[in-house]
Amino acid sequence: MAASSGSGPPSPRLARKQTTRDQDIWSRARQNAAALWPDDRLDELIDTTVTRIKDTVGSRRAALAWSGGKDSLALQLLAAQAGITEAVLAITEELEYPAFLRWVTDHMPDDLTVVSTGxxxxxxxxxxxxxxxxxxxxSRWFQIVNHRGQERYYRDRGLEMLLLGRxxxxxxxxxxKGADLYTNKRGVTRYSPLASWDHEAVFALLDRHQIELPPCYAWPRGYQVGTGAWxxxxxxxxxxxxxxxxxxxxxxxxxxxxxxxxxxxxWMARTGRS
Known part of the structure; x- marks a missing residue:
């Protein structure tokens, strides 16, 4: 949800991540985040979003789809304020970056379940x-890994809603039509509380809480690519x-x-790598 003040939140300074390859642009956006989202404005956005989560979830059993990425880390903070701490991480059997797995081991939520899709x-x-x-x-990759793992967890836990950082x-x-809630043909209801948040608001929230990001954001095109198997x-x-x-x-x-x-x-043979 957007903040409800009369002036509204500032316009996003970053374009879609798919078109923003330059790491320096992302770094500048993070440096400017607190100025664009000062404490009073950010507090209002947080309060509005947490209230919306509580109202939308209600008494339904819900959990968080957690990837370790910046958006899911922001959602983790807000979901916890709304009383939602269970989470799922869907990964492959052996196609993950070792550095990311080490980071996950040290930073995963206490109530996280890891589901391997094989x-x-x-x-x-x-x-x-x-x-x-x-x-x-x-898109097919995300269906067979992220979505499949999430849906397995959803049914095993008898969930009624899964929160995403989309x-x-x-x-x-x-x-x-721009909604933040939908149920797919397999009966899985997905809810995106951060749907209207911009990049800078996410950065402002994470920096306020001094949240450490996974190593992938320092890698080539890190903010554009984000988390995921190599x-x-x-x-x-x-x-x-x-x-x-x-x-x-x-x-x-x-x-x-x-x-x-x-x-x-x-590739190694053609490029002389060993």
Whole structure:
């Protein structure tokens, strides 16, 4: 929800993350966040959002879909104020960055359940279209990992609502005709309390609470890509570009993959990496 003051919240200074590759732009936005969202304005936005969460969830059993990304960290703070602390993280079997897994171990919510959806290097070798997926394949990745893991948890826990950190300023779907709540064909109700928040409001909240971000935001195109398994790295120019970025982040990821993934072995051979 937007703040209810007469002047309203300031307009977002950042465009959609899909089109904002420059890390310096993100850094400047974070530096300016407190000026754009001073304490009184941010407090009003927080209070309005927490009240809306309580009113929307009501007596229904709800949990948080947690990715460790900046938006889910912001939502974690607000959901806790509304009394919602259970959370789920859906990940692959062996396609995650080791540095991210170490960070998760140290920073995950106390009530977090980790659900593995089972994707391995062998699976990736059998599904080459899912390596640095483009277009509809990118959406497919989130369906078979994030959505599938969340839905498994949703049914196992008998939930009636799952809270997401989706925001419309990133072009995310939050509901029909700009709504922040919807139920899909499989009966899973998803609610996005931060749907109308801008990037700077998220930064202002996290910085106020001195929340440490996962290491992915310091990596190449970190704010544009965000969290996720390394083969799901989005908006690469091509497969070679994807391998190059992952090599910059952690060469051992590619070295390990090359043992089972022909595309990784071929890239290493062509580029003289060892």
């Amino acid at each position: 994707q391995t290097l062998a699976w990736l070798a059998d599904h080459p279209e899912m390596l640095f997926p483009q277009g509809n394949y990118g 925001r419309r300023s990133d072009g995310n779907y939050t509901g029909p 083969p799901a790295r989005q908006w690469t120019r091509d497969t070679d570009h994807g391998f190059e970025e992952v090599w910059q982040i952690d060469p051992d990821v590619i070295r390990t993959a090359a043992g089972q993934l022909p595309a990784a072995a071929d």
